[in-house]
Amino acid sequence: MSRPRPAVPPDTTRSLERTIRGRITTDAVAIAPFGHDASHVTGRPVAVVAPTDPDDVVELVRWARRTHVPLVARGGGTSLDGESVPADGSVVVDFSGWSHLLEVDPDGLWARVEPGIVNRDLQRALLPHRLFFPPNPGSWTASTVGGNVGTNASGMRSFRYGPTRAWVREVEAVLGTGSRVHLGSRVAKRSVGPDLLQLFVGSEGTLGIATEVTVRLAPVPAVRHGVIVPVPRNASLGPLVVGLTRVPDSGLSAVEYLDRGSAAALAEGRKARWPRDSSLLLLEVEAGGPDEAERRISRLRGALAKMGAADGFAVFEDADELWTLRGACGDVLIERYGQHVREDVAVPLARVDALVAELERIARKERVPFFLFAHLGEGSLHPNYAVDPATSAANRIRAATLHAARSLGGTISAEHGVGRVKRSFLTEELGVSAVELLWAVKRACDPDGILNPGKLYPTLARPTRRPSRSPLGWEGGRVRTGSPNAGRSPFPLRSPPGGGRRRRAARP
Numbered sequence: 224m225s226r227p228r229p230a231v232p233p234d235t236t237r238s239l240e241r242t243i244r245g246r247i248t249t250d251a252v253a254i255a256p257f258g259h260d261a262s263h264v265t266g267r268p269v270a271v272v273a274p275t276d277p278d279d280v281v282e283l284v285r286w287a288r289r290t291h292v293p294l295v296a297r298g299g300g301t302s303l304d305g306e307s308v309p310a311d312g313s314v315v316v317d318f319s320g321w322s323h324l325l326e327v328d329p330d331g332l333w334a335r336v337e338p339g340i341v342n343r344d345l346q347r348a349l350l351p352h353r354l355f356f357p358p359n360p361g362s363w364t365a366s367t368v369g370g371n372v373g374t375n376a377s378g379m380r381s382f383r384y385g386p387t388r389a390w391v392r393e394v395e396a397v398l399g400t401g402s403r404v405h406l407g408s409r410v411a412k413r414s415v416g417p418d419l420l421q422l423f424v425g426s427e428g429t430l431g432i433a434t435e436v437t438v439r440l441a442p443v444p445a446v447r448h449g450v451i452v453p454v455p456r457n458a459s460l461g462p463l464v465v466g467l468t469r470v471p472d473s474g475l476s477a478v479e480y481l482d483r484g485s486a487a488a489l490a491e492g493r494k495a496r497w498p499r500d501s502s503l504l505l506l507e508v509e510a511g512g513p514d515e516a517e518r519r520i521s522r523l524r525g526a527l528a529k530m531g532a533a534d535g536f537a538v539f540e541d542a543d544e545l546w547t548l549r550g551a552c553g554d555v556l557i558e559r560y561g562q563h564v565r566e567d568v569a570v571p572l573a574r575v576d577a578l579v580a581e582l583e584r585i586a587r588k589e590r591v592p593f594f595l596f597a598h599l600g601e602g603s604l605h606p607n608y609a610v611d612p613a614t615s616a617a618n619r620i621r622a623a624t625l626h627a628a629r630s631l632g633g634t635i636s637a638e639h640g641v642g643r644v645k646r647s648f649l650t651e652e653l654g655v656s657a658v659e660l661l662w663a664v665k666r667a668c669d670p671d672g673i674l675n676p677g678k679l680y681p682t683l684a685r686p687t688r689r690p691s692r693s694p695l696g697w698e699g700g701r702v703r704t705g706s707p708n709a710g711r712s713p714f715p716l717r718s719p720p721g722g723g724r725r726r727r728a729a730r731p
């Protein structure tokens with residue numbers, strides 16, 4: 224039986240309308256897509272707002288502090304652990320209209336952007352400068368820079384370039400106190416105490432709301448080739464990757480892995496032109512020109528041949544097409560099996576094979592089909608178990624998977640974040656004292672607990688010093704079935720910065 228939608232009392236809605244200049248919608252149909260992200264959990268927001276400018280965000284936060292209505296910043300809504308799923312009764316802050324590239328400094332290698340700019344749109348806008356923003360998650364066609372910062376997203380090329388954390392120079396944000404802060408600096412080196420910017424990256428919208436981001440850029444390599452290599456049956460993955468990483472001057476920027484089932488699912492579901500009967504390594508090789516690319520590729524081929532893994536080695540000219548295909552792997556499995564358990568763990572390379580064996584054992588024990596794709600070069604694995612993620616079997620599988628990664632010296636989240644789904648596992652990884660420290664940071668930035676409650680921070684057995692008035696302990700919400708499509712904004716695009724700032728927009 225579906226529960227009634229929580230409603231903001233009419234006087235609260237009216238006070239919201241009086242407070243911000245941006246648009247507000249409470250229409251049930253328009254706000255429904257904002258109740259979920261790409262995970263299986265859902266929430267029931269009471270309104271979606273599109274602030275006009277940073278001052279509007281300040282007013283919105285002040286309003287939320289007065290009324291104790293939670294706010295959830297939202298980019299593309301592609302999170303996989305409920306990071307952007309609102310707690311029941313929240314107001315979603317929709318940044319999809321904040322999608323402008325504000326400034327590029329090609330010599331300083333930085334760009335200033337609005338947080339709602341979609342990753343791929345930023346890459347396209349940077350191309351004329353022969354520059355790019357290296358984090359390229361599989362969701363790059365829909366996820367935003369604000370969301371990438373919120374989850375510290377990585378991508379296929381983070382083998383070479385690292386996660387979003389390494390590519391953010393500055394963030395302008397409104398904290399949960401209502402204060403505006405400027406975090407970070409445009410300079411390449413800085414030593415002025417602990418790095419507050421890095422506290423913000425990966426904070427899942429729980430400390431502040433980013434209104435502007437300055438990202439670091441890299442020159443686009445002259446040549447980028449994809450390479451596909453079938454992995455011989457029974458080959459050990461760890462030594463294979465270590466062997467690849469030791470090839471001198473290889474230009475390797477991505478070392479990805481698809482197990483046999485995932486490769487076959489993509490060949491069928493997305494017409495990928497690769498073998499269906501083998502697990503695959505997908506590589507990217509960068510070079511300054513065609514000759515260097517050829518030399519590098521032949522060096523890699525030689526190294527793989529020595530490891531008995533060069534049969535079927537093939538060059539795939541368009542590396543981005545390869546990554547778009549690889550990014551669709553999760554979706555193809557959803558098309559086939561519906562929502563299922565999709566995990567995101569990492570271990571040191573020396574432990575990869577032990578972890579894979581343990582994951583397969585878990586799947587066998589629970590008698591569920593198992594698929595694995597991975598950012599293998601970093602020991603970052605995405606095990607997929609074809610089981611309804613809301614069942615008790617799913618809970619057992621998730622717990623066993625996270626525990627296996629931890630017990631092999633790894634982490635419960637390599638790149639997707641903690642969100643709602645994994646917050647109860649965080650203490651196992653960080654320890655009680657570190658979680659208390661995390662809560663102290665949270666309380667300093669968001670004393671009333673109005674920013675994205677119910678995410679990231681686990682409930683501690685011993686009470687935290689000051690109980691919050693917000694629903695921070697919120698664990699509820701229903702389970703969603705069907706497509707994980709991200710919510711679409713009920714608002715048309717925001718006008719470019721500077722245009723129509725002080726105008727009150729019409730209600731949608």
Ligand SMILES: Cc1cc2nc3c(=O)[nH]c(=O)nc-3n(C[C@H](O)[C@H](O)[C@H](O)COP(=O)(O)OP(=O)(O)OC[C@H]3O[C@@H](n4cnc5c(N)ncnc54)[C@H](O)[C@@H]3O)c2cc1C
Nearest residue numbers: 298299300301302360361362367369370373377427428433
């Ligand atoms: C098909 C698919 C492939 C994926 N592949 C990858 C991958 O390869 N690597 C990877 O790391 N992830 C991947 N993801 C997960 C997801 O896309 C990333 O976590 C991404 O960074 C989320 O961006 P978003 O714009 O959708 O953010 P949202 O889901 O909207 O939000 C993510 C978090 O950031 C916060 N946030 C958003 N905007 C702001 C803001 N302005 N200020 C403060 N906080 C904000 C939100 O509150 C939330 O906590 C994938 C997801 C899908 C569906």
